[in-house]
Amino acid sequence: MKLPLLKSKNDATDIGRRQFLKSGAAMVTVTLAPGVTVMAYGGAAAAQANPATRWGLLIDVNKCAKDCTACVSACSNENGWQDTGNPATDAQWIRKVELRNPQTGLEQSLAVMCQHCENPPCVDVCPTGASFKRPDGIVLVDKHICIGCRYCMMACPYKARSFIHEPVTDQKPHAPRGKGTVEGCTLCVHRVDEGQQPACVDACNTTGNGAMIFGDLNDPESEIAIQLATYASSAIRSDLGLNPGVRYQNL
Amino acid sequence: MQRLISLACMMVLGFGSAASAQESDLFPTIPKALYELETPHPDDIRENHMNYLRHDRDATMRLGDRDVEFSLKSCVDCHAVRGPDTSFVTIDNDAYFCKACHVYAAVKIDCFECHNSRPQAIELTGMFGADDMDALNAYLEEISE
Numbered sequence: 001m002k003l004p005l006l007k008s009k010n011d012a013t014d015i016g017r018r019q020f021l022k023s024g025a026a027m028v029t030v031t032l033a034p035g036v037t038v039m040a041y042g043g044a045a046a047a048q049a050n051p052a053t054r055w056g057l058l059i060d061v062n063k064c065a066k067d068c069t070a071c072v073s074a075c076s077n078e079n080g081w082q083d084t085g086n087p088a089t090d091a092q093w094i095r096k097v098e099l100r101n102p103q104t105g106l107e108q109s110l111a112v113m114c115q116h117c118e119n120p121p122c123v124d125v126c127p128t129g130a131s132f133k134r135p136d137g138i139v140l141v142d143k144h145i146c147i148g149c150r151y152c153m154m155a156c157p158y159k160a161r162s163f164i165h166e167p168v169t170d171q172k173p174h175a176p177r178g179k180g181t182v183e184g185c186t187l188c189v190h191r192v193d194e195g196q197q198p199a200c201v202d203a204c205n206t207t208g209n210g211a212m213i214f215g216d217l218n219d220p221e222s223e224i225a226i227q228l229a230t231y232a233s234s235a236i237r238s239d240l241g242l243n244p245g246v247r248y249q250n251l
Numbered sequence: 252m253q254r255l256i257s258l259a260c261m262m263v264l265g266f267g268s269a270a271s272a273q274e275s276d277l278f279p280t281i282p283k284a285l286y287e288l289e290t291p292h293p294d295d296i297r298e299n300h301m302n303y304l305r306h307d308r309d310a311t312m313r314l315g316d317r318d319v320e321f322s323l324k325s326c327v328d329c330h331a332v333r334g335p336d337t338s339f340v341t342i343d344n345d346a347y348f349c350k351a352c353h354v355y356a357a358v359k360i361d362c363f364e365c366h367n368s369r370p371q372a373i374e375l376t377g378m379f380g381a382d383d384m385d386a387l388n389a390y391l392e393e394i395s396e
């Protein structure tokens with residue numbers, strides 16, 4: 001791949017207006033040394049969210065290690081939400097849930113985040129249209145029009161959404177968040193649009209547990225679809241008929 | 252009255268030549284951008300930036316179209332202003348680019364209650380002088396094979 005060259009301030013005039021104003025998709029970043037990143041513009045642009053695609057996650061509960069919180073830390077780093085020491089109100093885009101079967105003593109641990117429902121109740125109840133589903137199945141909050149009524153938090157059976165109670169500064173540029181709005185797992189939509197997978201999935205693979213698979217549920221060739229077609233899996237609260245995009249194995 | 256209103260519009264929108272004589276007194280001091288565009292269009296942007304941004308943010312957020320012409324991130328990256336300590340200032344600082352006109356026109360900016368007001372990846376262009384550019388380009392050339 002040929003990287004476009006940097007221009008100094010004075011000879012930057014041949015950067016075309018349209019090209020320069022374009023947003024992230026067409027940028028190339030190069031790390032020169034720790035803490036030093038070069039950003040260059042150019043290259044082909046990403047397409048829009050494809051309605052033929054349905055992004056999903058498959059989490060193998062047997063592989064999800066009990067004391068591991070790599071996915072939670074990765075999400076927090078990637079999207080810029082932190083514990084502020086107020087567990088009652090702190091944002092939780094993803095959390096580890098511990099289960100114990102009192103009869104058998106079996107203990108399990110699993111990551112739970114927004115399940116990106118096909119029929120999302122958070123979207124049904126939203127009075128402003130801020131809670132919405134992208135054509136590719138990712139459920140998001142449009143914070144420009146969210147009024148912070150928190151109906152969606154009530155409606156979500158998975159407690160997947162959080163309300164931001166305090167002013168926020170120094171957000172990640174790809175994950176704007178601010179006081180008075182509701183937020184939740186975005187399935188790392190900014191990474192997905194660039195052809196990457198969510199930060200939690202990468203982190204889980206890095207630990208060696210490899211409990212998470214990300215992919216297109218509608219593509220029969222994708223690893224996630226093959227797994228779902230080959231092995232038994234379940235959705236949390238499948239009785240609700242929401243058809244979540246997040247599935248679990250060995251639950 | 253009509254004349255007064257149109258004069259006020261001209262000043263706010265910066266229809267340069269007509270009011271240029273009094274610019275230093277009547278106009279806010281607008282910080283220079285880091286880069287120059289091939290076809291500068293400040294009048295259009297001053298008048299319409301909010302509409303362009305709203306249109307393109309909806310395309311990006313709702314449809315996943317990241318190949319849009321206008322993005323707040325790009326505005327922020329290019330219209331960055333350095334404070335006395337040479338780091339880029341935030342919206343809380345009166346020297347911030349957007350504030351020059353917004354304070355002047357008494358229009359509140361909500362964008363930065365959620366969006367970061369400081370440039371991120373472009374920080375490098377400030378850390379290196381023009382002399383370093385050749386070395387960097389040679390490096391980029393090398394690694395892009």
Ligand code: SF4
Binds near residue numbers: 121122139242
């Ligand atoms: S898990 Fe909750 S927030 Fe996510 S789509 Fe379903 S109802 Fe909405």
Ligand code: SF4
Binds near residue numbers: 122131141145148
């Ligand atoms: S809090 Fe925001 S996203 Fe949730 S229902 Fe209310 S307006 Fe919609």
